Amino acid sequence: MIIVIDGLNRHRYDRLLDEMFALRARVFGERLGWDVNITNGREIDQFDTLDPAYVIGVDDDGQVVSCVRALQTTGPHMLSEVFHEILDGDAPLRSATLWESTRFCVDTETLNHGKSRNSVSYATCELMIGSLEYAKNSGISDIVTVIDPIMNRVLKRSDCAPYDYIGKTTPMGKVSAMAALLDCTDERINRLRAFAGITDDVFVSAERAEQLSDQSDQFALSHNLFGLGTETRASLYAR
Amino acid sequence: MAVIDLSKLPFPDNDLEKFLDSVCETHELDFAAYAGMNPVTQTVHGFVNYPQEWQTHYVNQNYVNRDPTLLLAKRSIAPVDWQRLRQEPSFDMVFSDAHDFGISDQGLTIPVRGPFGDIGLFSVTRKCSAHDWALLKAKILGDLQQAAVHLHDHVIQSEALSSVLGPPALSAREIEILQWTAAGKSQQDTADILSISHRTIEVHLRSAREKLGALTTAQAIGRAISRGLIYPA
Numbered sequence: 466m467i468i469v470i471d472g473l474n475r476h477r478y479d480r481l482l483d484e485m486f487a488l489r490a491r492v493f494g495e496r497l498g499w500d501v502n503i504t505n506g507r508e509i510d511q512f513d514t515l516d517p518a519y520v521i522g523v524d525d526d527g528q529v530v531s532c533v534r535a536l537q538t539t540g541p542h543m544l545s546e547v548f549h550e551i552l553d554g555d556a557p558l559r560s561a562t563l564w565e566s567t568r569f570c571v572d573t574e575t576l577n578h579g580k581s582r583n584s585v586s587y588a589t590c591e592l593m594i595g596s597l598e599y600a601k602n603s604g605i606s607d608i609v610t611v612i613d614p615i616m617n618r619v620l621k622r623s624d625c626a627p628y629d630y631i632g633k634t635t636p637m638g639k640v641s642a643m644a645a646l647l648d649c650t651d652e653r654i655n656r657l658r659a660f661a662g663i664t665d666d667v668f669v670s671a672e673r674a675e676q677l678s679d680q681s682d683q684f685a686l687s688h689n690l691f692g693l694g695t696e697t698r699a700s701l702y703a704r
Numbered sequence: 705m706a707v708i709d710l711s712k713l714p715f716p717d718n719d720l721e722k723f724l725d726s727v728c729e730t731h732e733l734d735f736a737a738y739a740g741m742n743p744v745t746q747t748v749h750g751f752v753n754y755p756q757e758w759q760t761h762y763v764n765q766n767y768v769n770r771d772p773t774l775l776l777a778k779r780s781i782a783p784v785d786w787q788r789l790r791q792e793p794s795f796d797m798v799f800s801d802a803h804d805f806g807i808s809d810q811g812l813t814i815p816v817r818g819p820f821g822d823i824g825l826f827s828v829t830r831k832c833s834a835h836d837w838a839l840l841k842a843k844i845l846g847d848l849q850q851a852a853v854h855l856h857d858h859v860i861q862s863e864a865l866s867s868v869l870g871p872p873a874l875s876a877r878e879i880e881i882l883q884w885t886a887a888g889k890s891q892q893d894t895a896d897i898l899s900i901s902h903r904t905i906e907v908h909l910r911s912a913r914e915k916l917g918a919l920t921t922a923q924a925i926g927r928a929i930s931r932g933l934i935y936p937a
């Protein structure tokens with residue numbers, strides 16, 4: 466299921482955010498070898514201090530399996546500030562109805578292959594549907610997303626091919642990065658839903674969102690009972 | 705923070721209050737309000753078409769420093785339906801008063817983030833059933849987003865500091881598309897000439913219009929020519 470965490474509710478979701486930053490460290494730091502800052506196994510950059518919106522996929526146990534970060538293109542965002550090479554010195558797009566999505570990733574270590582609920586393919590589609598619907602419901606018409614060629618192939622295979630690209634594909638660590646354009650239309654969302662066989666609402670219910678919050682985090686409590694994950698919890702509660 | 709009433713400042717070509725009225729009229733809304741926060745000067749620029757009595761009360765009660773539709777909504781990147789703010793103690797305080805002035809607590813705030821750390825908040829309100837509100841919202845949200853950025857950019861660009869920093873630059877693709885449009889080509893023609901999709905043309909044109917502070921493509925062409933960005937064709 467998908468949960469959206471932004472500047473208004475992030476104080477209630479320390480655990481989910483911490484797991485997300487750890488996932489980003491594994492994906493962008495280790496797997497893709499991008500030049501990112503990793504501290505204590507967490508990848509956090511300057512844009513995370515700007516109150517972005519995070520669209521996060523959690524599995525049935527409440528663990529983070531996918532995430533993406535969204536920012537408005539009218540203000541500071543990655544293509545305007547740090548991804549100069551992709552734009553080759555050109556000015557970035559800036560529009561009220563265009564969002565930028567960055568740090569799109571899924572946990573390929575814990576998820577399996579195939580198309581079941583616990584597969585990479587399902588998690589990717591669910592996250593795509595969640596982020597496109599969140600944007601569309603906010604009056605956004607298009608998304609410019611910074612992705613690597615592997616994610617680009619995954620999008621194409623999921624019947625969600627970008628309709629165009631901005632700038633040029635640029636070497637970045639072990640792989641390269643590119644800026645792709647996606648429309649937030651019902652047609653695209655329906656194609657994705659048909660491909661993944663997802664017909665239900667992908668967003669968590671208010672009740673589930675409450676369960677996932679730090680105050681009533683049953684997943685964290687049960688792990689603490691068995692002495693698992695105590696180190697992570699201790700560092701979280703110490704803040 | 706000081707409140708500056710923009711209606712008392714001179715704006716040569718645009719009347720901002722009329723702009724709010726026209727947004728309300730076009731989109732079936734009761735009232736609209738804009739508040740721009742400048743991080744450098746630490747000021748809030750207020751501009752509303754609420755009844756005068758409510759404006760006076762709002763200022764007297766110093767609600768600008770407590771109003772959750774400003775203080776909380778600015779941390780979101782998406783429009784914030786006021787429904788989401790109801791559990792805040794400050795919400796009841798402001799809106800039980802607002803009710804006495806005939807102002808509905810059904811509304812939303814669109815946060816706008818500008819390039820200099822400037823933030824604009826565009827709020828609209830409408831008294832109607834929750835069902836009608838949901839339908840109206842889905843219909844007008846994209847237009848409201850554009851209105852919010854248009855208003856915000858206009859206000860920020862009218863400030864001495866920001867006008868020195870200048871408007872955002874156009875990209876090579878945006879200039880190319882404006883040039884073909886000025887030459888009389890349709891969007892489809894331009895798409896064919898440049899071998900890109902119609903949607904790509906649209907996303908660049910929309911971006912170019914907004915960077916030029918124009919509401920229509922024709923207006924954008926005029927501004928691009930007058931700034932020497934494209935040639936008259």
